[in-house]
Amino acid sequence: MPIRNNIRKLRFENGELTQQALAEKVGVTRQTLIAIEAAKYSPTLELAFRIAAVFGKSLDDVFQHEPE
């Protein structure tokens, strides 16, 4: 599943936002956030939207699909 993300980068750009803090803002578990940040699996579109919303970014700014 080749989906990259800039979550780690965005967390630090937004005042060292911790994984747990972000997880709470997004309404998800810390483990879920870790897995997504590490691209272990593909999140739900709904969750992807909520993550992007926290940073005030669009989906494409946070997640990049590498085709093939």
Added chain:
Amino acid sequence: MPIRNNIRKLRFENGELTQQALAEKVGVTRQTLIAIEAAKYSPTLELAFRIAAVFGKSLDDVFQHEPE
């Protein structure tokens, strides 16, 4: 789950692309595509990317999140 999409519109703009044809291009079942088009549930980000790619659009052009 308030996620709108323009799949139906995009299908017809792309030469009356049928649900089954799109499903095959995307590598998914027709029922899955129907459910997503009808916004019955939130697809995987991976799948959302593949759908957008078929139309040569970005994610945000195909799916819109209505916050709250």
Added chain:
DNA sequence: TCTAGATGTAAAAAATATTTGACAAATAGT
């Protein structure tokens, strides 16, 4: 009218995402 193609719905099984709980390692501060 009959047939074929496109769309819609439904229910159970399979696959995948998410939660819960617990533990380990690294870092920073006291």
Added chain:
DNA sequence: ACTATTTGTCAAATATTTTTTACATCTAGA
């Protein structure tokens, strides 16, 4: 050296998405 915080991992349970199969409806064309 100790404690607290952050990050990472793992495994089992739960929730959600996706598949499979089957049937119903509608429209267009022969």
